[in-house]
Amino acid sequence: MKDYQIFELGDFVTQGGATIRDAKLAYKTFGTLNEAKDNVIVYPTWYSGQHYDNEWLVGEGMALDPEKYFIIIPNMLGNGLSSSPSNTPAPYDQARFPGTTLYDNVSAQHRLVTEVFGIEKIALVVGWSMGAQQTYQWGAQYPDMVERIAPFCGSAKTSVHNFVFLESVKAALTADVAFEHGWYEKPPTKGLRAMARVYAGWGFSQPFYRQELFRELGYSSLEDFLVAFWEGFFLERDANNLLAMLWTWQNGDISANPIYNGDFEKALGSITAKAIVMPGATDLYFPPEDNEYEVSNMPNAEFRPIPSVWGHFAGGPGLNPVDVTFIDDALKELLAS
Structure with a gap:
């Protein structure tokens, strides 16, 4: 429904x-x-x-x-x-x-x-x-x-700096050989996981990580946060959809x-x-x-x-x-x- x-x-x-x-x-x-x-x-x-x-x-x-x-x-x-x-x-x-x-x-x-x-x-x-x-x-x-x-x-x-940040996200996602220039038949999961790792360093601040505030969200370690929160977040998404929205953002x-x-x-x-x-x-x-x-x-x-x-x-x-x-x-x- x-x-x-x-x-x-x-x-x-x-x-x-x-x-x-x-x-x-x-x-x-x-x-x-x-x-x-x-x-x-x-x-x-x-x-x-x-x-x-x-x-x-x-x-x-x-x-x-x-x-x-x-x-x-x-x-x-x-x-x-x-x-x-x-x-x-x-x-x-x-x-x-x-x-x-x-x-x-x-x-x-x-x-x-x-x-x-x-x-x-x-x-x-x-x-x-x-x-x-x-x-x-x-x-x-x-x-x-x-x-x-x-x-x-x-x-x-x-901003120009924001544009550059998004270039790193895009590069990580599209470097997966399974991406096939956007014509993939199965999800490019390595690229999605790599993208998630890049994003993790930008989504939250230095003090957030210094204070290990991810533990307040129920994650038992930094690696647990990177895998369960960040990789889990992007693995559910379609790669071409992510790139389409990224294009909108870069041209904002x-x-x-x-x-x-x-x-x-x-x-x-x-x-x-x-x-x-x-x-x-x-x-x-x-x-x-x-x-x-x-x-x-x-x-x-x-x-x-x-x-x-x-x-x-x-x-x-x-x-x-x-x-x-x-x-x-x-x-x-x-x-x-």
Whole structure:
């Protein structure tokens, strides 16, 4: 029994000029859309994540309370539920799946919100990591529609250093001979395991490892954490899907579209939504400095770092209760404003 719905996008033309025929956007909703249609929260997914992985931030008594709000979790293109290398029929299957941008993703999500639900105003867009990138994109692409944004542990533009980090991830995955340039018949598990090891050094901070906080998550040793958490995390994913989302991430830039033509500061300045931007204080690939610059160019934004040693994972997926409370409190404050 699948717990999500499919919005049929039809023939979806990407920014790169490819047409994904019979394209699909998977989504899940929580709560009820009120009569005024003004209780809407959009909560995009993150790199390798699906809507299930967002649900830790939704619940009674939390900021994202289904008793109060109508919460839409759209699945990112490439994540295995929406149109992806793993579920698109030939000829755009596997290695031929076209690159999709933040602009493509948010354009598809906008169609869902307006065509299916008739929504004209969004109370809040919120997201972690690549979900944060889509959050910024929403704010810049549809400034008259979005009232508030809360991107956490993500940026409006992928930095050069972040791009290089992703190159190491990609190189580890594709070096597996079983990868077959994306035309594998069985999962390239050695590449997925290697990718996981590379990612492990970046997902959490130096203090996290120094303090052996992985033991709080139930792992008995560092090696147990690397195998059971990290390798286990990526072995469940499809390699081409991971690469498709990685392409989106590497090309992340809210100004790379016909609206702003690459003028990043103009795109940031157009985000009129009230914003609380929350980087992880020890995030190694979305460092606070990037967000500090972004906030300085946004007219209605506050810079509020998450004071955590959990690195990028201060933002999710609900691993550290202290960080969850910090984020949830900020969202409650933002929604009450």
